[in-house]
Amino acid sequence: SQQGEEDPQALSIQEGENATMNCSYKTSINNLQWYRQNSGRGLVHLILIRSNEREKHSGRLRVTLDTSKKSSSLLITASRAADTASYFCATADSYNTDKLIFGTGTRLQVFP
Amino acid sequence: DGGITQSPKYLFRKEGQNVTLSCEQNLNHDAMYWYRQDPGQGLRLIYYSQIVNDFQKGDIAEGYSVSREKKESFPLTVTSAQKNPTAFYLCASSIGIAGDYNEQFFGPGTRLTVL
Numbered sequence: 561s562q563q564g565e566e567d568p569q570a571l572s573i574q575e576g577e578n579a580t581m582n583c584s585y586k587t588s589i590n591n592l593q594w595y596r597q598n599s600g601r602g603l604v605h606l607i608l609i610r611s612n613e614r615e616k617h618s619g620r621l622r623v624t625l626d627t628s629k630k631s632s633s634l635l636i637t638a639s640r641a642a643d644t645a646s647y648f649c650a651t652a653d654s655y656n657t658d659k660l661i662f663g664t665g666t667r668l669q670v671f672p
Numbered sequence: 673d674g675g676i677t678q679s680p681k682y683l684f685r686k687e688g689q690n691v692t693l694s695c696e697q698n699l700n701h702d703a704m705y706w707y708r709q710d711p712g713q714g715l716r717l718i719y720y721s722q723i724v725n726d727f728q729k730g731d732i733a734e735g736y737s738v739s740r741e742k743k744e745s746f747p748l749t750v751t752s753a754q755k756n757p758t759a760f761y762l763c764a765s766s767i768g769i770a771g772d773y774n775e776q777f778f779g780p781g782t783r784l785t786v787l
Contacts, residue, residue: 590771591771591772591774593775593776595776595778600760600781600783601780601781602762602764602778602779602780602781603715603762603764603776603778604778605775605776605777608772608775610772648714648715650776652774657769657770657771657774658703658720658722658728658769658774659705659717659720659730659769660774660776662707662714662715663714664713664714665713665714
C-alpha cells in the first residue's frame, strides 16, 4: 500500500493550545493536501501545498512540507472545541496525479 | 447552491442483493471518485472517472461497478460479490486531475449496512 501515515493517531488538548500533526508519505509528489472530517460527515479541503513550497498559511492553519524527508506537518494554533475532528493528509504522485493517496488520519479532540 | 450530493444517507441491504448509491454534482467538475471508509480508517479508492464515459479501477474495485453516462452523475453499485460491504461510502469530485485542480470536494456520505 502507498498509503501515508499520520502521527499521532490521536491527540487530546485543551482549548487555546496548539495542535501539531504529522504526515509521512512514500513517493515523489506533485502536491500534498490536508482535509478535515467531522464524525460521520464528508471530508472538507483545508489547504494544498505544492512540492516546490515549504510553508503555507491559512488563518489558524500552518502547513510545512519537507520533500527530502517526505513529510508534512499541520499546525492548528489557538485551538477551539469546534476543531475537534479527524485530519487527513493526501498526496498526489508526481507522475500520476489522477488520484490522491490518503493517510490514516489523526483524531483531534479539543476540550473546552 | 453548488455542491455534491449523495443519497441515501443510510442504506440497509440484505445479503445477496445489489444496491446502487447515488452521487450527483453541479460543480461542473470533470473528475469524480468513490471511496470506502471503514471505522477508524482512512479512505480507500474504489473507482474514479476523469471524463464522461470513462472510468478506472482504484485499489479495491472488486465487487463494485460504476457508470459515468453524464458529467453530473457517478453512481456506484455494490454487488453481491462484495464480501464485506458494510462501510461508509464517500463520493468526491474535482475540477480535473492535473496539478492544483485535483483538490477534491466531498459529498456527505452514505452509510451502508448489510443485514
